[in-house]
Amino acid sequence: MPGKAPAADATLRILRLMSQQRGPVAASTIARTLELPRSTVYQLLSALTEHGFVIPLPELAKYGLGVAAFELSSGFNRQQPLTRVGAPVLARLVDETGLSGHLTVLLGRDVVYLVEERAPHGPYLVTDVGVRLPAHLTASGLAMLAGLPAAQVRALYPDKGAFTTRTGSGVTSYRELSAELGAIRERGYAVEDSSITQGLRSLAVAVPDHVGWPAASVAVTFPADRDVDLDATAARIARAAAELGRRIGG
Template sequence: LAEQTGATAHLGVLHGSDTLYLLKEQPADSPTLVTAVGVRLPAHLTASGRAMLARLPRAQVRALYPHPDSFVTRTGRGPAGPRELRELLDVERRQGWASEEQQVAEGFTSVAAAAFDHNTAPVAAISLTVPSARPDAVRCAGSRTPTAVKRVGESAGCSFSR
């Protein structure tokens, strides 16, 4: 997927209110990112984290983010409180994928879609990260991510019909 799109591809899971990266594939000529296998970043800032959060019950999201001080930023962008996160997750739930622009790292945009278990609970997400200055790459990543997640998930026995 990384070679097909020219984007850095990640597989992440929720670990509390963080996204934990389990896999990372990076094209040879791509810029260095803050992510690596084993790195944890605030889920409310990452596209993969929000793709999964958007599919959790609202009560579970409230439990993960009980106070306004639960919201940290890395770049001064991203949801700053429960209401803003809830509104963003509602949009991302309806569209079936999540995106973040320069919320994790200046100059980079990510898109992600979640994979679900047999009970339709989100278990992981695949994201693609590209330089924000390349709108063609952002569009390409946005169009390919849900399809790629579906292919990978089906081969692993996951569902994407939620």
């Protein structure tokens, strides 16, 4: 009960409120909405910042969720419910497209692979269950990053050192990343070509949660020289992502 641990209660209420917003929130808004003293809100935000659950955004005079919050939510998403619900949706997508598919969640600047469904005679993939890969190099990661506020993406990629590479392909700067995320929002799906494995291409669509945040991503992977209708395939992926979003309460 709040009376036994008021600070803990207020902290959890702040995190819940922030998780329900589409973007960063001002401390004054938190204080007013939760009917908490501003001094208390600032003290708790400071503690949450220290532990990585919150990121202050001085240029906006607001606070956003930090990497630790994403890790916490991804830890929940990686549990059996999402895997159990997502597996049959992914299996149907693979049957429809004849392409290997996978389901991922975002964990900081990485994606974690929860389910992989290899198509018959499909190429070997490095995206086995539990594998972590840089989000900015994968279609799955780019699809989810495109669903985050710009300030949140900037916080995840503060400098050049955040942009690792595997094959020499893929975005290597925040400017390139911003342009790519803008193209993904306009197009409706993400594309990755040889950034993870030379000669393989992937398409991905994010799975929205109940407030529109990217809870996961559905993707397919195929040889880059295979004749695939990208728009038609992306439309099928989008239908699978929407179905999964509805199943998890999106």
